[in-house]
Amino acid sequence: MLYQTAIFLFPIFAGVILLWFVRVFLRLRGAHRKPAAPAPPPDAQCLCGYELQGLDTIRCPECGRVTGFDATPEQLGLTAEQLRRAKQIRDARAIASNIPTPPANA
Numbered sequence: 001m002l003y004q005t006a007i008f009l010f011p012i013f014a015g016v017i018l019l020w021f022v023r024v025f026l027r028l029r030g031a032h033r034k035p036a037a038p039a040p041p042p043d044a045q046c047l048c049g050y051e052l053q054g055l056d057t058i059r060c061p062e063c064g065r066v067t068g069f070d071a072t073p074e075q076l077g078l079t080a081e082q083l084r085r086a087k088q089i090r091d092a093r094a095i096a097s098n099i100p101t102p103p104a105n106a
Contacts, residue, residue, distance in 0.1 A: 047065060047070055048062055057087070058087050059083070066083075
């Protein structure tokens with residue numbers, strides 16, 4: 001009886017041990033890889049080349065385009081109030097995702 005149980009359980013234990021070794025090997029193989037470089041934020045640079053990182057406005061100071069669009073607010077039909085609301089939403093999303101927001105100009 002014991003012999004029959006051992007013959008039945010041996011392939012199961014061998015399979016478990018083999019899977020454990022494969023798991024350890026794959027983890028060690030992945031540990032040597034370099035982590036991917038973080039992608040720059042989508043609003044890091046305007047289409048005109050101006051660096052937008054750290055600005056507290058949603059307009060490019062050089063060309064006037066709205067961040068994330070290839071148009072000025074006038075071309076998009078946005079009012080000053082809508083631009084202020086868009087900035088509030090952007091700041092709220094940045095706070096929710098723990099992205100540091102630029103300081104407000106006094």
